[in-house]
Amino acid sequence: MARNEDTMADGESNAGTDERLITTDVTAGLDEESTATTDSSRTVIDARNVDFYYDDVQALDDVSLSIPEGEVTAMIGPSGCGKSTFLRCINRMNDLIDIARFEGELRLRGKDVYDDDVDPVALRRRVGMVFQEPNPFPKSIYDNVAYGRRIQGMDENMDEAVEQALRRAALWDEVSDQLDKSGLDLSGGQQQRLCIARAIAVDPEVILMDEPASALDPIATSKIEDLIEELATEYTVVIVTHNMQQAARISDKTAVFLTGGELVEFGDTDRIFQDPDSDRVEDYITGKFG
Amino acid sequence: MSNESAPIDLRGDRGFQDLRERIYQVAFLACAVISVLTTVGIVLSLAVPAVGFFQNVSLGEFLLGTQFSPAIRPKVFGVLPLVFGTLLITAGAGAVALPFGLLTATYLAEYAPPGRRAVLKPMLEVLAGVPTVVYGYFALVYVTPLLNAIPGLELGTFNALSASIIMGVMIIPMVSSISEDAMSAVPDSLREASYGLGATKFDVSTGVVIPSAASGIASSFVLALSRAIGETMIVVVAAGQTARFPGDVPGLLTSFFKSTQTMTSAIIQLGLSDLSGGTTAYRALFAIGLTLFVMTLVLNVVSDLLVQHYQEDYD
Numbered sequence: 111m112a113r114n115e116d117t118m119a120d121g122e123s124n125a126g127t128d129e130r131l132i133t134t135d136v137t138a139g140l141d142e143e144s145t146a147t148t149d150s151s152r153t154v155i156d157a158r159n160v161d162f163y164y165d166d167v168q169a170l171d172d173v174s175l176s177i178p179e180g181e182v183t184a185m186i187g188p189s190g191c192g193k194s195t196f197l198r199c200i201n202r203m204n205d206l207i208d209i210a211r212f213e214g215e216l217r218l219r220g221k222d223v224y225d226d227d228v229d230p231v232a233l234r235r236r237v238g239m240v241f242q243e244p245n246p247f248p249k250s251i252y253d254n255v256a257y258g259r260r261i262q263g264m265d266e267n268m269d270e271a272v273e274q275a276l277r278r279a280a281l282w283d284e285v286s287d288q289l290d291k292s293g294l295d296l297s298g299g300q301q302q303r304l305c306i307a308r309a310i311a312v313d314p315e316v317i318l319m320d321e322p323a324s325a326l327d328p329i330a331t332s333k334i335e336d337l338i339e340e341l342a343t344e345y346t347v348v349i350v351t352h353n354m355q356q357a358a359r360i361s362d363k364t365a366v367f368l369t370g371g372e373l374v375e376f377g378d379t380d381r382i383f384q385d386p387d388s389d390r391v392e393d394y395i396t397g398k399f400g
Numbered sequence: 401m402s403n404e405s406a407p408i409d410l411r412g413d414r415g416f417q418d419l420r421e422r423i424y425q426v427a428f429l430a431c432a433v434i435s436v437l438t439t440v441g442i443v444l445s446l447a448v449p450a451v452g453f454f455q456n457v458s459l460g461e462f463l464l465g466t467q468f469s470p471a472i473r474p475k476v477f478g479v480l481p482l483v484f485g486t487l488l489i490t491a492g493a494g495a496v497a498l499p500f501g502l503l504t505a506t507y508l509a510e511y512a513p514p515g516r517r518a519v520l521k522p523m524l525e526v527l528a529g530v531p532t533v534v535y536g537y538f539a540l541v542y543v544t545p546l547l548n549a550i551p552g553l554e555l556g557t558f559n560a561l562s563a564s565i566i567m568g569v570m571i572i573p574m575v576s577s578i579s580e581d582a583m584s585a586v587p588d589s590l591r592e593a594s595y596g597l598g599a600t601k602f603d604v605s606t607g608v609v610i611p612s613a614a615s616g617i618a619s620s621f622v623l624a625l626s627r628a629i630g631e632t633m634i635v636v637v638a639a640g641q642t643a644r645f646p647g648d649v650p651g652l653l654t655s656f657f658k659s660t661q662t663m664t665s666a667i668i669q670l671g672l673s674d675l676s677g678g679t680t681a682y683r684a685l686f687a688i689g690l691t692l693f694v695m696t697l698v699l700n701v702v703s704d705l706l707v708q709h710y711q712e713d714y715d
Contacts (some may be wrong), residue, residue: 206595208513235598248405248612257595260605303595334605 152179153345154316155200160214162195164207164372169195170371171189171215177363178231182338182347184361184379186354188394193350200348202230218316220311235262238309241336242321244301246293246308251276252291252302254304258312266385271311278344279307299330306337310345319349323356335360352354356394366391407409446690453477455684466595468643468661470670470681473492477633477684479663480601481643484694486629486662488655489564489639496568498621501575501609505617508576509583510605521580536637539566544638553657558640560660567634571624582616583609615707622703626696635683641669663692 143360148376155177163341169190177183185193195204215222217359221247223233238364246254255272257400259265272289281303285296293304302322309317312365322330341347351357357364358379365376375391386392454462457477465478504524508517543562548555555561586609593602610617640659643666646652661669670685 115568120579121672134410201596203592205598206592210683231600233598234596240598241589245587245593247590247593251666257594257607259600260597261594261603308593308597396574 113180116378121183138330147382152176152186154179154219155216156346157196158201158215158217160196160199160212160216162192162199162204162213165209168371169184173367173373175192175365175373175376176196179346180342180344181362182342182349182360183363183365184357185348185350185365185367186357187354187367188369189352191367191369193365193367194320195371197320197348199318200235200318201239203234203239205230220297235312236314237318238314240302240305240309240317240319240322243325244298244305246301246304247297248292248294249306250290251293251296252289255311257308257323259307262312264312275307275311278341280333280340281362288332297330299333301328302326302334303337304332306341307333310341314345316346316348320346321350321352322353331356354370354383366394368394381391402633418666427558427660434443443693448691449683449686450690452688452694453624453680456680457684457687463608466645467680468666470666470675472671475681477687478645479688480644482661482663482666482688483695484645484655485560485635485639485660486664486695488652488660489560489567489635489662490628492560492564492656493567493571494621494625494633496565497571497575497577497624497628499627501572501620501624502579502617504572504576505579505583506605506610506619510601510609511638521577525573525577527570528577530570532570532631532633533637535566535570536563536634537633538636539563541567555657556640556659558638558642560639561656563635563682564656564661565639567628567631569632570591571627574624574627575620578620579613579617582613582620585616586612615709618706619703622699622706626703628694629696632668635660635662635666636665639665641665663688669694 114157128338129131147357152224153176157176161168164310173196185196187193198204199216199391200223201217204212205266212224216224218237219235221228235332249257252272255275256268257269259268263269264271273286281300281400284316285291285304293301293319296304302325306317306322322338323334327335335356338347338349342362349361363377364379364382366374366386366388368383370376373385375388382391424434429529443617462477462479464480465476467476467478468481469476508521512520518637539562543566544555544557544559547562590608590612592603594608599607639662642659643659643661644655644658646655667685667688670688673681675682
């Protein structure tokens with residue numbers, strides 16, 4: 111997937127991108143309702159004018175937003191609104207799809223992840239991901255957690271690292287005496303926490319979660335939600351969810367995508383849910399649309 | 401359209417349907433029984449003459465004898481040289497087919513763009529459709545002279561090496577096709593999980609896809625090897641008819657360069673010779689056939705056990 115050359119002509123030369131670490135100023139010409147910058151925290155991920163296409167179908171339309179460090183940012187919206195596509199742009203998982211095409215800028219700590227010199231493998235080692243369906247490898251619990259560290263050559267102190275990751279994922283107490291059991295033998299909720307342990311074992315900066323609780327029952331879901339809030343003390347978490355109550359419960363910032371891949375509103379979760387600027391967002395949140 | 405107040409008619413046509421279903425059931429059962437009966441018949445037709453053979457030659461003499469000389473006095477009927485020849489050539493074929501087949505499958509399942517896979521896979525499967533007698537003459541006429549051109553390598557006109565290599569080529573499609581099916585059945589969610597952790601394509605293939613497809617890959621190996629054990633024409637044409645049983649490792653390795661007889665080629669030799677029906681040598685044909693049958697049966701059972709043991713459901 112080639113990055114569109116147009117981005118080089120939008121007033122910024124590529125040569126300057128490495129030095130600029132944080133982009134906090136609102137770039138002129140941006141749609142004001144689709145952008146919110148926060149004074150209180152550092153920006154980790156900064157998207158500017160992101161368009162995304164699957165062949166001829168546009169999945170994201172001029173999306174700009176800044177995701178702050180150490181908080182939970184939720185992406186909500188109806189099916190097909192582009193929220194998962196946006197999430198997968200961040201760690202370039204969309205590269206795996208032949209017909210996908212990205213335009214615009216998407217910076218991780220100032221570095222455009224679609225620059226030619228960026229290796230998606232190196233990027234994904236800093237941006238972990240948890241998927242909708244729990245997808246543990248058909249390996250032991252231990253090997254599941256150790257997998258990411260092994261492929262990254264982080265072989266030392268493996269036992270401690272595995273234990274720590276499982277503790278952080280609130281799974282250690284349930285599996286500590288059966289680490290060589292297959293990860294597939296766990297319940298759905300445990301499998302998802304195993305996948306979270308697997309993602310944090312390699313110590314990423316950002317964790318992307320694509321509807322991580324949608325395949326789980328309410329009790330398992332509430333455990334995952336508690337865990338997400340806990341994780342936000344150490345990591346930046348970006349979570350896609352179709353469950354508005356979940357977004358309201360666990361996130362600090364909320365981005366609302368509506369049909370056509372348009373980011374309609376982005377801001378503090380409390381404000382979005384209590385007093386959104388956009389009527390369309392209000393309609394969606396109150397259930398009149400979507 | 402029925403009147404709203406009248407009860408609807410749900411009686412259908414039970415009698416006719418029941419009869420039709422019964423006819424289908426009997427017809428399908430008959431087909432299944434035919435193949436089972438054929439198998440039983442073959443086993444019996446092997447076993448009955450073999451019993452006659454074992455009245456003249458003891459089971460121990462047959463199974464443990466290291467000499468096979470059915471035509472020249474003193475006639476001895478040790479099956480070990482034939483088993484050795486069979487395993488030698490099968491091992492050689494496996495050494496060619498297993499790595500090449502597995503790597504080919506990995507390429508097809510993980511690396512090849514869909515368009516290229518659609519072209520390559522059928523082309524590869526054509527290899528399995530080449531008549532084995534053609535493979536045999538190809539080994540004899542082209543491969544052996546080619547190998548002899550390598551300095552320091554001196555092969556007999558008939559030798560186990562070229563037969564092994566060509567037999568290996570023949571069974572590559574079995575390994576690659578079944579392994580590729582198993583690897584393609586590994587859910588993409590596992591690949592995504594691996595890529596999401598910063599894995600390269602090679603990490604994903606070797607660390608996730610191949611282990612997850614282990615049962616299918618193992619059964620492709622066993623199926624291909626049992627195909628090699630039973631293969632006849634290639635060895636008859638290219639490997640020669642000398643039963644040998646080396647006592648040591650160097651002898652084992654140099655056997656590759658010499659004429660070697662397998663169980664299948666011994667059966668052909670006995671069958672085509674001017675032995676009359678009632679002789680011990682003629683009956684030896686059936687004892688060898690039965691041994692071959694038992695060996696492939698064991699391999700098939702092993703294959704089933706492997707599949708069960710490594711079976712992973714991905715949910």
